[in-house]
Amino acid sequence: MTENLVIVESPAKAKTIEKFLGKDFLVKSSFGHIRDLEKKEFGVDIENNFKPNYIISYDKKSVVKELKGLAKEAKTVWLASDEDREGEAIAWHLQEALNIDDNKTRRIVFHEITKNAILEAIQSPRSIDKNLVNAQQARRILDRLVGFEVSPVLWKKVKPQLSAGRVQSVAVRLIVEREREITAFVPTSAFRVQAVFIVADDKGKLTKLKAELNKRFKTKEEAQAFLEKCINSEFEVSDVIKKPAKRTPAAPFTTSTLQQEASRKLGFSVSQTMSVAQRLYESGYITYMRTDSVNLSSLAINTAKSKIIQLFGDDYSQTRKYKTSSKGAQEAHEAIRPTYMENESVSGSKQEQRLYELIWKRSLASQMSDAKLEKTTINIKVSNASEFFVATGEVIKFDGFLKVYMESTDDEEENHGEAGLLPPMKKNDILKHETIEAVERFSLRPPRYTEASLVKKLEEQGIGRPSTYAPIITTVQNRGYVVKEDRPGEERAFTTLSIANGTVKEEVKKENYGTEKSKLFPTDIGSVVTDFLMKNFDMIMDYNFTAKVEEQFDTIAEGKQEWNKILADFYKPFHKQVETTLEVSEKANGERLLGTDEKTGKPVSVKIGRYGPLAQLGETGDAETDEKPKFASLQPGMSIETISLEQALDLFKLPRDLGDYEEKKVTVAVGRFGPYVRHDNKFVSLDKSDDPLTVTFERAIELIEAKREKDRKAVIKTFDDEPELRVLNGRWGPYIAFKKKNYKLPKGTNAEELDFDNCMKIIKEAPEPRKTKRKKK
DNA sequence: CAGTGAGCGAGCTTCCGCTTGACTT
Numbered sequence A: 001m002t003e004n005l006v007i008v009e010s011p012a013k014a015k016t017i018e019k020f021l022g023k024d025f026l027v028k029s030s031f032g033h034i035r036d037l038e039k040k041e042f043g044v045d046i047e048n049n050f051k052p053n054y055i056i057s058y059d060k061k062s063v064v065k066e067l068k069g070l071a072k073e074a075k076t077v078w079l080a081s082d083e084d085r086e087g088e089a090i091a092w093h094l095q096e097a098l099n100i101d102d103n104k105t106r107r108i109v110f111h112e113i114t115k116n117a118i119l120e121a122i123q124s125p126r127s128i129d130k131n132l133v134n135a136q137q138a139r140r141i142l143d144r145l146v147g148f149e150v151s152p153v154l155w156k157k158v159k160p161q162l163s164a165g166r167v168q169s170v171a172v173r174l175i176v177e178r179e180r181e182i183t184a185f186v187p188t189s190a191f192r193v194q195a196v197f198i199v200a201d202d203k204g205k206l207t208k209l210k211a212e213l214n215k216r217f218k219t220k221e222e223a224q225a226f227l228e229k230c231i232n233s234e235f236e237v238s239d240v241i242k243k244p245a246k247r248t249p250a251a252p253f254t255t256s257t258l259q260q261e262a263s264r265k266l267g268f269s270v271s272q273t274m275s276v277a278q279r280l281y282e283s284g285y286i287t288y289m290r291t292d293s294v295n296l297s298s299l300a301i302n303t304a305k306s307k308i309i310q311l312f313g314d315d316y317s318q319t320r321k322y323k324t325s326s327k328g329a330q331e332a333h334e335a336i337r338p339t340y341m342e343n344e345s346v347s348g349s350k351q352e353q354r355l356y357e358l359i360w361k362r363s364l365a366s367q368m369s370d371a372k373l374e375k376t377t378i379n380i381k382v383s384n385a386s387e388f389f390v391a392t393g394e395v396i397k398f399d400g401f402l403k404v405y406m407e408s409t410d411d412e413e414e415n416h417g418e419a420g421l422l423p424p425m426k427k428n429d430i431l432k433h434e435t436i437e438a439v440e441r442f443s444l445r446p447p448r449y450t451e452a453s454l455v456k457k458l459e460e461q462g463i464g465r466p467s468t469y470a471p472i473i474t475t476v477q478n479r480g481y482v483v484k485e486d487r488p489g490e491e492r493a494f495t496t497l498s499i500a501n502g503t504v505k506e507e508v509k510k511e512n513y514g515t516e517k518s519k520l521f522p523t524d525i526g527s528v529v530t531d532f533l534m535k536n537f538d539m540i541m542d543y544n545f546t547a548k549v550e551e552q553f554d555t556i557a558e559g560k561q562e563w564n565k566i567l568a569d570f571y572k573p574f575h576k577q578v579e580t581t582l583e584v585s586e587k588a589n590g591e592r593l594l595g596t597d598e599k600t601g602k603p604v605s606v607k608i609g610r611y612g613p614l615a616q617l618g619e620t621g622d623a624e625t626d627e628k629p630k631f632a633s634l635q636p637g638m639s640i641e642t643i644s645l646e647q648a649l650d651l652f653k654l655p656r657d658l659g660d661y662e663e664k665k666v667t668v669a670v671g672r673f674g675p676y677v678r679h680d681n682k683f684v685s686l687d688k689s690d691d692p693l694t695v696t697f698e699r700a701i702e703l704i705e706a707k708r709e710k711d712r713k714a715v716i717k718t719f720d721d722e723p724e725l726r727v728l729n730g731r732w733g734p735y736i737a738f739k740k741k742n743y744k745l746p747k748g749t750n751a752e753e754l755d756f757d758n759c760m761k762i763i764k765e766a767p768e769p770r771k772t773k774r775k776k777k
Numbered sequence B: 001c002a003g004t005g006a007g008c009g010a011g012c013t014t015c016c017g018c019t020t021g022a023c024t025t
Helices: A011-021 A058-073 A085-098 A115-123 A130-157 A168-184 A220-231 A255-266 A270-282 A298-312 A350-365 A451-460 A469-478 A524-536 A545-557 A563-584 A645-651 A697-714 A756-765
Strands: A004-008 A025-029 A035-037 A054-056 A076-079 A105-107 A189-200 A206-213 A235-247 A371-382 A388-398 A430-442 A482-487 A490-500 A503-513 A516-522 A592-596 A603-609 A612-617 A630-633 A656-661 A664-671 A674-679 A682-685 A715-718 A725-730 A733-738 A741-744
Touching: A004 A011, A004 A058, A011 A025, A011 A115, A025 A058, A035 A085, A035 A130, A054 A058, A058 A085, A076 A085, A085 A130, A130 A524, A130 A545, A130 A563, A168 A451, A168 A469, A168 A516, A168 A524, A189 A220, A189 A388, A189 A490, A206 A371, A220 A430, A220 A490, A220 A503, A235 A388, A255 A270, A255 A350, A255 A451, A255 A469, A270 A350, A270 A451, A270 A469, A298 A350, A451 A469, A451 A516, A469 A482, A516 A524, A524 A563, A524 A603, A524 A612, A545 A563, A592 A645, A603 A645, A612 A645, A630 A645, A656 A697, A664 A697, A674 A697, A682 A697, A697 A715, A697 A725, A725 A756, A733 A756
Parallel strands: A004 A025, A004 A076, A076 A105
Antiparallel strands: A035 A054, A189 A206, A189 A430, A206 A388, A235 A371, A235 A430, A371 A388, A430 A490, A482 A516, A490 A503, A592 A603, A603 A612, A612 A630, A656 A664, A664 A674, A674 A682, A715 A725, A725 A733, A733 A741
């Protein structure tokens, strides 16, 4: 029998701690929360002071059973869940669910997984902080009330199966509003003037110097006038200004900053980062990856220091303590850092190695000295004009932390990176110009969110927690509110002016802009739901709602307020909104009238239908003519908010009848899988370059014939005795098709040599397809 | 797999935060 049972949240943590504590301690894990509100019948008795009804979560039954047995045998049970609201609640639920006596329960906490921290914790146990637990219960119950009262309103007023919640609805709102800012954005253009000067040094060696004019011109005429003045101007250095500057390293990683940097530097998605980090954590290479703390243990700071001195010398070391600035941080863990700072790399997959290296560099850099720079600004006056050119350069005098790590940024500004060292120059030097060019540049619209920049925004607002950032991104996409995709950019013309042979030459060039990769776009349903919620549940949709209720939860944690009182205060006005909305609110479908079809004189509108966004031609309920309206689904990438009348009318042109081929109709249309040609009940996808609205009969036949040829090649073997049995060539190589089912060939089979008996044998021996319990759709 | 959009009614959906695997593609 073990004297001491220690329960932590994570199994990897349990393993580490067990080593520190020795044989008198058995360390087990609860795998997070073990109980939650009952889902059926709400799980909260609102009439009865919001009494929660907790049940053991389905997938925790065996864990709880095991822990219960161990707890019964142990003399002392140490509840060592995290030191935050959720951790305290886990400890309390454990005590309740495992039925542990108060006098044999000890509550302990530690912020870092080091031997000292753990031994110290064992020396100073406390009891469960019921106020903190109550703050968690209030949080949990409030989220249930919001989610389970508002979602059904959406089912009735918008569409079944939709969801709303304190976090997800606000996340969608951010994306919807950003998209509308982008739609409303009107770019302005201005002419930026850049010059390349030739500078000669003492020995007559020539170097180029790029400089930009201190002013942008609003019109082409102004830019032209300036360039004309330049033709006969002299260019003289009027100022050389040198200023020292410094840069400071960024704090070590939290979950949110790790997700951002892994996205920018390694191109990882938010969930990819988390699963790679999880593996590093389980291998013992890094500390816990779900944290909002930037704190490093003194042990880590010391090993980082000696590593830095060993690698780069004393000058590069500067120990620092970082403070968390993000709203609502609970700081139960350390920052994310290598377990052993001295390990520059670890074994594992390529991804694991790259993420580890990123974490190692960031952690090490955070304990290094500032980089010292010298910024040089050179002003060059133009004899015939009042404007002047400015060249800037930056020289690193001492690299400090930049030796290992440089943080990236999200901005899409075109000219990153300053020029490095400038050629030596002094006041009154006269410069010759190589080129002077005025280029029309357009203002930038607000950027769309990436997964990582959305996480950053949410964290800034105190919305969501490190353990939920990745799931939030998944949820809003699974609910169909948001899509992550690439979109092609558009082409636009811009004007350039340059000096050539003593005159100003004008050219019109083309550029692509607005190309998006892996960005978050709202869907129509996302926009409609957001509008509906904004109109009827402004309280929940307020960006400050979470911050406000967090303040309330804090007063509960401090013992200044009763948790049921806080909930009652919230629930009263909230529930009234629910009832009023159910009563008075119209069904929301985002309907928008686009105009009238000139041919038929009928109205054209768009809205969200049962199966998604659609365009409608004509009106319903015309009893006299008994004429039903025409419907057409919107195509991917179209939105009911931005579609034009012409685009909508185009949708009704499909399916198009192209004529007869082999006495059967050839039609072209757009289906769920894109544009296709249909002939004799067979479908052939159109090429990317084909437009279903204009594709010709000849081209359609070409596609049909190509498909036939391909199908012929797809059949490797048929059997006279059994027409339903065929050996086919598919996307993943040869396979057997038999009675509508497909069977893969055992490795090393030569498809050409298969005979009837071989095939039947493979079919017979094929493993039963496994049962799947897919939740989605 | 290449559609749908009338209307009725039964039965279902849904939240946020802690944790990992066990599942697909």
